[in-house]
Amino acid sequence: MPKKEDSLKEFIAEAEEIIEGLNQNLLAMEATEDKTAVRPDILNAIFRAAHTLKGMSGMVSLKKISEISHRLEDMLDSLRMGKLSLSQPVMDTLFKGMDLLRGLIESVNAGKGEEADIAPMLQQIQQVVTGGPESSSSPESGEIDLDLLKVLTEYETHRLNENIRLKLNLFEITVRFALETFDKDLAKLNGKLQSSGEIITTLPSPGMSAEAGIVFKLIIGTKSDLKTLQSQFPQDGLEIRPVDLKREGERTDETNPTVSTDEDKGSGSIRSITPTVRVDIGKLDSLLNVAGELVLTKAVIGQISKEMLQNQGFTTTGIELQKAYQALDRRVGELQEGLVEIRMIPIGQVFDRLVRVVRKLSRDLGKEVDLQISGEETKLDKSMIEEIADPLMHLIRNSLDHGIELKSDRLKAGKPEVGIISLRAVQKGNNVVIEVEDDGMGIDLAKVYQKGLERGLLDKNKEYDQRELINVLFTPGFSTAEEVTEVSGRGVGLDVVAKNISKLSGLVDVETEMGKGTKFSITLPITLVIIKALVVRVGTEVYAIPLNSVSESLMIQSTDVRTVERREVTRLRDHTLALQRIRDVFGLSPSESREDRLYVIVVGLAEKRIGLVVDAIEGQQEIVIKSLGEFLRETPGIAGATELGNRKTILVLDVAALIEEAIRTQAVDKKSDKATKRKTGQPVNL
Amino acid sequence: MPKKVLVVEDSAAMRSLISSTVEELVGYETVEAGNGFEALKALPAHRFDLIITDINMPDINGLEIVNFVKNNSAYRNIPMIIVTTEQGAEDRKKGLALGATEYITKPFDPERLKTIVKKITHG
Numbered sequence: 001m002p003k004k005e006d007s008l009k010e011f012i013a014e015a016e017e018i019i020e021g022l023n024q025n026l027l028a029m030e031a032t033e034d035k036t037a038v039r040p041d042i043l044n045a046i047f048r049a050a051h052t053l054k055g056m057s058g059m060v061s062l063k064k065i066s067e068i069s070h071r072l073e074d075m076l077d078s079l080r081m082g083k084l085s086l087s088q089p090v091m092d093t094l095f096k097g098m099d100l101l102r103g104l105i106e107s108v109n110a111g112k113g114e115e116a117d118i119a120p121m122l123q124q125i126q127q128v129v130t131g132g133p134e135s136s137s138s139p140e141s142g143e144i145d146l147d148l149l150k151v152l153t154e155y156e157t158h159r160l161n162e163n164i165r166l167k168l169n170l171f172e173i174t175v176r177f178a179l180e181t182f183d184k185d186l187a188k189l190n191g192k193l194q195s196s197g198e199i200i201t202t203l204p205s206p207g208m209s210a211e212a213g214i215v216f217k218l219i220i221g222t223k224s225d226l227k228t229l230q231s232q233f234p235q236d237g238l239e240i241r242p243v244d245l246k247r248e249g250e251r252t253d254e255t256n257p258t259v260s261t262d263e264d265k266g267s268g269s270i271r272s273i274t275p276t277v278r279v280d281i282g283k284l285d286s287l288l289n290v291a292g293e294l295v296l297t298k299a300v301i302g303q304i305s306k307e308m309l310q311n312q313g314f315t316t317t318g319i320e321l322q323k324a325y326q327a328l329d330r331r332v333g334e335l336q337e338g339l340v341e342i343r344m345i346p347i348g349q350v351f352d353r354l355v356r357v358v359r360k361l362s363r364d365l366g367k368e369v370d371l372q373i374s375g376e377e378t379k380l381d382k383s384m385i386e387e388i389a390d391p392l393m394h395l396i397r398n399s400l401d402h403g404i405e406l407k408s409d410r411l412k413a414g415k416p417e418v419g420i421i422s423l424r425a426v427q428k429g430n431n432v433v434i435e436v437e438d439d440g441m442g443i444d445l446a447k448v449y450q451k452g453l454e455r456g457l458l459d460k461n462k463e464y465d466q467r468e469l470i471n472v473l474f475t476p477g478f479s480t481a482e483e484v485t486e487v488s489g490r491g492v493g494l495d496v497v498a499k500n501i502s503k504l505s506g507l508v509d510v511e512t513e514m515g516k517g518t519k520f521s522i523t524l525p526i527t528l529v530i531i532k533a534l535v536v537r538v539g540t541e542v543y544a545i546p547l548n549s550v551s552e553s554l555m556i557q558s559t560d561v562r563t564v565e566r567r568e569v570t571r572l573r574d575h576t577l578a579l580q581r582i583r584d585v586f587g588l589s590p591s592e593s594r595e596d597r598l599y600v601i602v603v604g605l606a607e608k609r610i611g612l613v614v615d616a617i618e619g620q621q622e623i624v625i626k627s628l629g630e631f632l633r634e635t636p637g638i639a640g641a642t643e644l645g646n647r648k649t650i651l652v653l654d655v656a657a658l659i660e661e662a663i664r665t666q667a668v669d670k671k672s673d674k675a676t677k678r679k680t681g682q683p684v685n686l
Numbered sequence: 687m688p689k690k691v692l693v694v695e696d697s698a699a700m701r702s703l704i705s706s707t708v709e710e711l712v713g714y715e716t717v718e719a720g721n722g723f724e725a726l727k728a729l730p731a732h733r734f735d736l737i738i739t740d741i742n743m744p745d746i747n748g749l750e751i752v753n754f755v756k757n758n759s760a761y762r763n764i765p766m767i768i769v770t771t772e773q774g775a776e777d778r779k780k781g782l783a784l785g786a787t788e789y790i791t792k793p794f795d796p797e798r799l800k801t802i803v804k805k806i807t808h809g
Contacts, residue, residue, distance in 0.1 A: 059703055066793075151780070154776045356709070
């Protein structure tokens with residue numbers, strides 16, 4: 001069994017959510033005047049809530065919660081199967097049962113155990129179930145002869161029969177969706193169908209392929225006739241036909257006597273345990289988009305205000321506009337911050353998952369490891385959290401598999417038997433730094449060099465420093481299939497980790513010492529939605545460079561540029577920095593102005609750094625990246641477009657791609673160099 | 687190669703409990719799906735040695751997943767365990783008739799689940 005506290009924690013978190021949902025559904029049911037018209041999906045959702053609570057509480061030995069939810073589940077099953085009708089005493093029992101469950105969960109959460117007497121509740125349920133009026137539902141007719149029946153659950157079969165009994169029209173809707181989007185497409189269609197009737201089941205057809213997509217059959221019971229339905233869903237690829245079956249069962253009189261008795265309904269607390277609202281992330285995205293548009297509009301107004309003051313002097317209107325602009329600037333800033341804040345969730349959610357992986361892996365590998373976690377409260381954008389989980393998992397597996405030594409080796413090396421892997425998160429300004437550090441054997445750079453040569457990734461005529469050798473680890477093709485181990489090698493190398501982190505505009509740094517251990521540091525921007533950018537100019541073209549990938553900018557003299565192996569480089573402190581002229585990348589016409597002064601923007605992603613050469617730096621600005629249309633989407637080196645305050649649209653550089661491009665051309669150069677026995681200069685000592 | 691197990695269950699806590707129970711076995715890893723859609727997406731992306739699926743799920747139920755897998759030439763041979771309740775005898779019968787190999791009932795005994803998983807994937 002997994003650790004009991006963990007299961008209990010997970011149970012409480014989910015139970016709170018279930019109770020929230022249960023409360024809403026009970027209220028919806030309560031609000032339905034005619035209880036025979038309660039939507040079956042609502043009733044079923046209430047049943048499922050009790051069902052899940054029962055299953056889980058049984059697993060974590062919460063006897064009272066399990067007992068109550070079990071009895072409620074039985075009662076709800078009778079309700080949804082039409083064996084019991086929804087009278088007022090039943091409603092009251094449901095509300096009371098929910099309150100009791102909520103109280104029990106609260107007391108367990110507070111560490112007080114299951115503090116409540118459940119006997120009266122059990123008795124009440126018993127009374128309602130045995131004393132309640134029988135529903136008028138007809139016995140299940142076994143008359144439908146459909147292949148379909150074999151995949152319907154008991155409940156779905158009952159719903160099908162109910163629809164037949166109520167003489168509703170049954171239709172089979174066949175629809176084909178693409179494999180990538182079928183879940184969203186289907187959800188959309190279901191949403192629309194639900195307003196016309198009850199979806200009894202959704203059946204995926206076994207044929208499924210990337211080319212043909214996937215076909216679903218939906219069975220719907222509705223009052224509408226075929227024509228109406230067809231006119232409501234005119235889209236292509238949607239086929240509607242009536243379900244062919246014998247209509248059995250007579251319409252029965254379905255007045256359900258409802259008797260109101262109990263007064264204590266509603267007297268119990270209906271406040272929620274956690275004062276939170278669950279929101280679809282898509283809604284937040286669209287709000288953030290609106291905020292993004294506001295930022296752009298704000299910049300336009302700022303620009304107008306500035307021009308007005310410049311052109312017309314300090315007129316009253318000009319000054320008023322300036323003031324209004326400043327107020328707007330502040331408020332838009334607050335709005336943006338507030339929205340971004342809502343999307344933030346603690347990284348602890350990912351860490352928790354990693355704890356499980358480490359526990360399991362260390363057992364499988366026969367290594368003992370103490371995973372030390374800190375900074376789990378550090379917050380990151382929800383979408384980043386999802387994306388960072390896999391790379392982190394990979395680094396941890398890597399540390400465990402390749403970093404931490406076997407116990408015997410550790411003792412020999414004079415280290416404590418138990419290895420340590422630290423997982424830390426800390427916020428630094430607008431970035432979050434996540435570190436995975438182990439006290440294992442470190443990376444053997446001599447081996448890396450050797451393997452780099454074998455794989456043709458390094459040149460034996462050159463000397464490499466530590467940083468360059470570490471870079472090789474992140475190169476595609478460094479780790480190969482033959483050394484895939486069960487643990488860290490799933491055919492995924494560090495190159496994929498680096499690529500995934502670049503996608504998030506992040507950076508990876510590695511520090512390693514033989515015998516002492518290795519530390520991977522990932523620096524990520526807190527959010528990707530609205531970013532700060534450096535606006536640069538090349539000739540008459542203006543570009544934006546995301547600021548979080550810029551490490552510094554320099555101004556150098558053209559005499560500082562040397563050519564090594566046909567590549568322009570310059571000296572940056574003790575290192576050589578490869579240069580890439582933006583002018584050349586996009587094939588712009590050569591500049592007519594004198595070029596004795598160059599601006600170099602040092603960009604670095606995932607251990608690789610290059611200098612982008614531009615003509616001028618125009619300033620810093622907040623931008624909202626918009627994706628380009630179909631036409632320009634595949635343009636290499638361009639990440640998207642943005643608007644500046646002067647209503648001009650400019651392109652945003654894709655730094656990761658530019659670096660890739662620089663490295664690729666370097667590799668190509670190297671190959672052709674070999675072929676032609678290069679003569680340029682002596683090996684460079686970097 | 688580790689054995690890969692797909693766990694389809696809409697309750698996150700139950701799903702995680704099933705997964706971690708399976709992962710206690712050396713050489714097993716799990717992929718989790720919170721509903722039938724996620725399960726359908728996961729199928730072509732991995733090579734599974736076993737599928738464990740809940741029956742009572744909204745939209746696509748577990749029987750439909752069994753039916754889907756057992757009628758698809760690419761996945762037909764993957765053994766399946768269905769997760770049912772004591773009351774769900776009817777559904778259990780249907781699941782086994784559709785081709786599921788075994789069943790467990792909720793709340794389940796982790797040791798029994800482990801035994802079944804081992805038996806099915808090795809035998």
